[in-house]
Amino acid sequence: MYRAEELLGAYLPGSFYYSSARGSLLADGVHASVGGQAGARAQAAAEAMDAAAAAGVSDPVVVGAIGFRPDDEASLVVPAVVRRAAASNNRVSDRAAVGSPPGRWSVTPRPEPDVYVETVHRALARIAEGELRKVVLARGLELTADAPISVPSLLSRLVVLNPDAHVFAVDVTTSEDPAPRSLIGASPELLVARRGDTVVANPLAGSLPRVADEAENRRRIEALRTSAKDRAEHAYVADQVAGVLSRFCTELTVPDGPDVIGTATMWHLSTRITGRIANPTDPAFSSLALAEALHPTPAVCGTPTDLARDVIKELESQNRGYYAGLVGWTDHHGDGEWVVTIRSAEVCDRTMWLSAGAGIVEGSDPTAELTETSAKLRTLLRALGLEDIA
Numbered sequence: 001m002y003r004a005e006e007l008l009g010a011y012l013p014g015s016f017y018y019s020s021a022r023g024s025l026l027a028d029g030v031h032a033s034v035g036g037q038a039g040a041r042a043q044a045a046a047e048a049m050d051a052a053a054a055a056g057v058s059d060p061v062v063v064g065a066i067g068f069r070p071d072d073e074a075s076l077v078v079p080a081v082v083r084r085a086a087a088s089n090n091r092v093s094d095r096a097a098v099g100s101p102p103g104r105w106s107v108t109p110r111p112e113p114d115v116y117v118e119t120v121h122r123a124l125a126r127i128a129e130g131e132l133r134k135v136v137l138a139r140g141l142e143l144t145a146d147a148p149i150s151v152p153s154l155l156s157r158l159v160v161l162n163p164d165a166h167v168f169a170v171d172v173t174t175s176e177d178p179a180p181r182s183l184i185g186a187s188p189e190l191l192v193a194r195r196g197d198t199v200v201a202n203p204l205a206g207s208l209p210r211v212a213d214e215a216e217n218r219r220r221i222e223a224l225r226t227s228a229k230d231r232a233e234h235a236y237v238a239d240q241v242a243g244v245l246s247r248f249c250t251e252l253t254v255p256d257g258p259d260v261i262g263t264a265t266m267w268h269l270s271t272r273i274t275g276r277i278a279n280p281t282d283p284a285f286s287s288l289a290l291a292e293a294l295h296p297t298p299a300v301c302g303t304p305t306d307l308a309r310d311v312i313k314e315l316e317s318q319n320r321g322y323y324a325g326l327v328g329w330t331d332h333h334g335d336g337e338w339v340v341t342i343r344s345a346e347v348c349d350r351t352m353w354l355s356a357g358a359g360i361v362e363g364s365d366p367t368a369e370l371t372e373t374s375a376k377l378r379t380l381l382r383a384l385g386l387e388d389i390a
């Protein structure tokens with residue numbers, strides 16, 4: 001067993017890094033790539049791990065990321081070497097943050113903020129028609145530096161600045177990329193974790209930006225807790241996650257109402273759902289199978305799911321890529337952990353693409369949704385020392 005700080009220090013672009021309160025994992029090299037169609041990747045992952053075990057890989061795992069549209073983007077591998085740090089060794093000191101970000105950036109919003117506000121108005125008009133109840137609309141920032149971006153130093157700053165997050169870096173290079181491409185982020189949202197027959201999911205939705213003034217933060221926490229609009233926006237996600245997990249579980253515990261949790265930049269309504277898996281040794285009940293069944297939750301897509309996906313395609317100008325997908329790992333017992341790919345960016349050479357979205361429901365205020373996406377973009381911008389530009 002290693003210390004989390006050692007693993008962070010050993011990260012190189014091309015590695016897979018993942019850390020959360022439950023421990024850290026650093027994976028290097030590719031023993032085998034995992035293919036498979038969307039929805040059938042858990043089976044492909046189980047077969048790849050069986051083959052790896054037969055070839056002498058001890059305790060094989062599958063690590064990687066799947067995009068918002070699982071048919072379009074996926075990067076899953078059985079790594080050659082895996083190093084882990086237990087939760088008890090997971091503390092990382094501030095000194096672990098290394099390097100400094102490039103000094104000069106050019107910033108292009110995609111789309112422009114006023115176009116995003118207009119798009120939210122259009123989504124509200126669709127919601128008023130009756131069938132669509134919630135849709136999550138995202139916007140992006142394209143940042144270009146005057147020098148290549150160091151992913152290891154960016155990752156180390158994300159870890160230090162977001163001690164409660166699930167922090168990740170995944171190699172997502174394709175043959176079309178001129179240089180290695182990495183997906184990095186500090187997600188607050190656990191899609192699903194499974195250990196033995198115990199499963200946990202922690203959907204978030206309904207948000208307010210965090211501010212410096214503590215009295216104002218207390219007011220915001222109370223406003224969020226009592227907001228009918230935010231509770232409705234949250235319930236779409238919590239209900240769907242509970243509904244999907246109930247198909248896999250013999251017992252499921254769903255709290256009566258949400259709590260409020262804080263990240264470094266946001267307050268969110270949060271529901272921690274726990275359950276007992278019906279058939280833990282069956283690959284169809286693995287953590288990746290659960291994650292595939294849950295994705296996309298209404299935290300990143302909407303309600304009803306298929307209609308929301310169509311509205312996103314129609315209204316968003318950018319392809320989401322890996323944003324709003326899932327990142328994590330699964331082992332050959334089916335245990336593992338997957339998070340929702342938010343507070344994230346794709347990085348290639350001198351350019352970074354940041355994305356953030358907000359859930360739109362009846363009663364949403366388009367300008368407040370723009371402000372919410374700016375606050376969400378700040379997770380990555382703080383790690384770049386650019387906190388105030390979004």
Ligand SMILES: C=C(O[C@@H]1C=C(C(=O)O)C=C[C@H]1O)C(=O)O
Nearest residue numbers: 205206207299342356357358359
């Ligand atoms: C879509 C994002 O975040 C999601 C949307 C939320 C909301 O609309 O309130 C809150 C947390 C996340 O589930 C994002 O950060 O990009």
